[in-house]
Amino acid sequence: QVQLVESGGGLVQPGGSLRLSCAASGFTLDDYAIAWFRQAPGKGREGVSCITSGDGSTYYVDSVAGRFTISRDNANNTVYLQMNSLKPEDTAIYYCAFDCYCSVYICRHSWGQGTQVTVSS
Secondary structure, eight states: OOEEEEEOOEEEOTTOOEEEEEEEESSOGGGSOEEEEEEOTTSOEEEEEEEOSTTOOEEEOTTTTTTEEEEEEGGGTEEEEEEOSOOGGGOEEEEEEESEETTTTEESSOOOOOEEEEEOO
């Protein structure tokens, strides 16, 4: 069964860090481009970061560039999103998806259940 499971969210103070995980089962994650999306309350879903298959090129939306880092762990079939210098506006449910066109954040396969990130003092 093809499945993505996100984890690692939580409550963190402004300026803090979190590392999100996107664990894949039923397929080899390295064969696909993987993207992270987020949806804040009352807003639409936004592409945040993406990593391609093969050369592992990375993409970031301007609002997170320099603060977030996407990476792969092929041995564990997992993609991570390291989030540093978090801001209240990063508060959202974060989702991952696969088989993506990174330049436009369009993915062919559906999301996991998401993980909540709350940045608040």
